[in-house]
Amino acid sequence: xxxxxxxxxxxxxxxxxxxxxxxxxxxxxxxxxxxxxxxxxxxxxxxxxxxxxxxxxxxxxxxxxxxxxxxxxxxxxxxxxxxxxxxxxxxxxxxxxxxxxxxxxxxxxxxxxxxxxxxxxxxxxxxxxxxxxxxxxxxxxxxxxxxxxxxxxxxxxxxxxxxxxxxxxxxxxxxxxxxxxxxxxxxxxxxxxxxxxxxxxxxxxxxxxxxxxxxxxxxxx
Ligand SMILES: [Zn+2]
Ligand SMILES: [Zn+2]
Numbered sequence: 001x002x003x004x005x006x007x008x009x010x011x012x013x014x015x016x017x018x019x020x021x022x023x024x025x026x027x028x029x030x031x032x033x034x035x036x037x038x039x040x041x042x043x044x045x046x047x048x049x050x051x052x053x054x055x056x057x058x059x060x061x062x063x064x065x066x067x068x069x070x071x072x073x074x075x076x077x078x079x080x081x082x083x084x085x086x087x088x089x090x091x092x093x094x095x096x097x098x099x100x101x102x103x104x105x106x107x108x109x110x111x112x113x114x115x116x117x118x119x120x121x122x123x124x125x126x127x128x129x130x131x132x133x134x135x136x137x138x139x140x141x142x143x144x145x146x147x148x149x150x151x152x153x154x155x156x157x158x159x160x161x162x163x164x165x166x167x168x169x170x171x172x173x174x175x176x177x178x179x180x181x182x183x184x185x186x187x188x189x190x191x192x193x194x195x196x197x198x199x200x201x202x203x204x205x206x207x208x209x210x211x212x213x214x215x216x217x218x219x220x221x
Contacts, residue, residue: 014088015079032070080217114129147175148173
């Protein structure tokens with residue numbers, strides 16, 4: 001169904017609206033790739049190499065490392081919005097290609113993804129993070145396995161402050177089966193890191209020893 005929708009929609013750049021490609025060359029170039037010096041742990045851009053940065057120091061983080069392809073700016077927001085709201089597979093593939101161009105492939109890792117956070121996605125049967133994980137799995141030749149689900153009854157993240165988010169997400173996820181030792185956890189956007197850390201906690205409880213987070217975009221403060 002989504003593939004059909006993709007076929008019949010007139011192709012326009014999801015960022016600037018120009019007819020042609022779903023992401024035109026200029027907008028592709030304008031996406032701000034995170035290629036400079038990064039915090040070793042959380043992937044925040046830093047002036048020089050550090051093991052922990054101002055953003056992640058002193059926080060309990062369950063993942064080994066987090067990396068993202070682009071800064072979550074206006075252009076990235078539009079791309080992610082189109083891919084999430086309209087469920088366009090082609091865009092998830094475009095996102096996977098961009099991630100592949102910036103983030104190094106992990107050897108001997110199993111890919112998994114953060115489960116969808118909205119009833120709407122689940123009703124439609126698509127999960128944006130799962131689509132990105134599938135695209136990366138194809139490019140990196142790594143298996144993609146469903147390992148997590150949301151626990152019912154935990155409040156939504158939207159509209160909460162950073163501190164509230166961090167408290168709210170604890171216990172948000174549970175593993176549906178035992179996890180391999182080395183897992184790449186895929187999500188669309190890294191905002192506070194709280195969601196992926198909660199997901200990593202569930203994976204570690206299920207047996208993962210290393211959880212590396214890979215997202216398409218990352219909020220940069
Ligand atoms: Zn464009
Ligand atoms: Zn950091």
